[in-house]
Amino acid sequence: MEYLKKRGCAIRADLPESEARPGKKYVAVTFDDGFESFARLAIPVLRDRGIPATVFVATGFLGCRPEWIEDKTKSGAGERLLGIEDLRALSEAGLVLIGSHSVSHRPLKSSDLGAEEIRYELEVSKRFLEERLARPVNLFAFPYGISDDSVRQAAKNAGYYRAFLSVPLGSTANIDGHIAGRIVALPGESLFSFRLKALGGYQFLPLSIAAKGILRRWVRRIRTRREVGGSSDCRPE
Numbered sequence: 001m002e003y004l005k006k007r008g009c010a011i012r013a014d015l016p017e018s019e020a021r022p023g024k025k026y027v028a029v030t031f032d033d034g035f036e037s038f039a040r041l042a043i044p045v046l047r048d049r050g051i052p053a054t055v056f057v058a059t060g061f062l063g064c065r066p067e068w069i070e071d072k073t074k075s076g077a078g079e080r081l082l083g084i085e086d087l088r089a090l091s092e093a094g095l096v097l098i099g100s101h102s103v104s105h106r107p108l109k110s111s112d113l114g115a116e117e118i119r120y121e122l123e124v125s126k127r128f129l130e131e132r133l134a135r136p137v138n139l140f141a142f143p144y145g146i147s148d149d150s151v152r153q154a155a156k157n158a159g160y161y162r163a164f165l166s167v168p169l170g171s172t173a174n175i176d177g178h179i180a181g182r183i184v185a186l187p188g189e190s191l192f193s194f195r196l197k198a199l200g201g202y203q204f205l206p207l208s209i210a211a212k213g214i215l216r217r218w219v220r221r222i223r224t225r226r227e228v229g230g231s232s233d234c235r236p237e
Contacts, residue, residue, distance in 0.1 A: 001049050003191070004029070007198050012097060013054040013139055014161060017177050027198070030054045030164065030182060032101060032141055033066060034082045043095055056101035056141035056164075057087065059125040068105040068143075084132050091133050099139030100125040100160075108142055110150035118151055122158040138162065145182075152179055 004010065008025035020026060029046065031038050034057040046053050061067060063083030066076060082090075090096045102108065102121040110118065122140065129137040138161035142151070145166025155163040156178045169181025183197045 001029075001045055001051055003195060004198055005049055005051060010049075010051040012052045013099070013164075013180075014097060028052075028054065030056065030099075030141065032056050033058070033076070033105075034062075034087070034101075035066075035076055035079050036082055036086075037079060039082060039086060039090065043090070047095060052097070053095075054097040054099050054139055055082075055087075055090075056099040056139070057082065057129075058101045058103060058105040058143070059128045060103045061105065062087070066105075087129075088133055091135065097139060098129055098133055098137060099141060099164075100129060100137055101141050102143050103128075105143045107144050107146040108151045109146060109148055111148070115154070118154050119158070122155055122160070126158060126160070140164070141182075142166070 004027055008027045011026050011028055013028040013030055015026070015028070029051055031042065031053060032055075034055045038055060042053070058068070058081075061081050063086075064081060065078065066081060069077040071077065087098050091098050100122070103125045104121065106113070106121065108118055108121060113121075126137050126140075138159070140155050140158075140160040140162075141164040142155075147155075147163075147165065152163060160178075162178060162180050164180050164182050166182055166184060168183055169179065185194055185197065
């Protein structure tokens with residue numbers, strides 16, 4: 001966090017783009033899920049350095065275990081999530097912004113969920129937090145970073161000022177400045193890797209992912225052609 005603060009201006013994740021000054025580097029720090037360790041370990045570090053943060057929570061699991069983690073050996077599987085009273089205290093103290101991470105933490109894809117299910121995840125979680133925190137909730141993070149054009153538009157229609165991916169922003173994902181990209185920082189990664197991310201070295205990631213998909217499809221076509229070509233050599237007895 002010391003390095004991050006030196007590299008740019010730490011801002012709230014809801015800062016309007018119109019307030020950004022040309023040539024100045026900005027960074028927003030966000031956390032998904034809202035584990036108790038976030039309040040215990042991250043908040044003191046951020047508070048001491050004056051770095052604002054946002055935490056995105058799935059309202060269906062507040063104060064409980066993260067039941068969406070099916071592999072119980074994974075990190076965080078047995079840890080408790082912050083409850084609504086914990087979130088209210090953090091919010092009232094001005095330490096963090098609270099954003100929605102849906103109700104059930106399901107991947108939001110229109111190919112898997114109906115329009116009503118998607119609207120439920122977006123709108124009910126927003127309303128739940130607003131009623132209990134007594135303040136607007138205008139930020140959303142897609143669970144697992146998964147979304148599509150229809151879901152991103154639904155998030156805008158639900159009243160979210162800004163919705164966050166889990167990869168750097170690709171130009172095709174943006175809706176009038178409504179969608180923001182993110183770069184994941186993992187606990188065990190090196191400072192070199194973190195610095196590379198802070199310098200923008202991972203902005204190529206969406207293009208890399210797309211290129212990898214094209215390469216995989218090309219390889220599958222080549223294999224299919226070879227298999228079909230090989231079968232033509234067979235002769236009936």
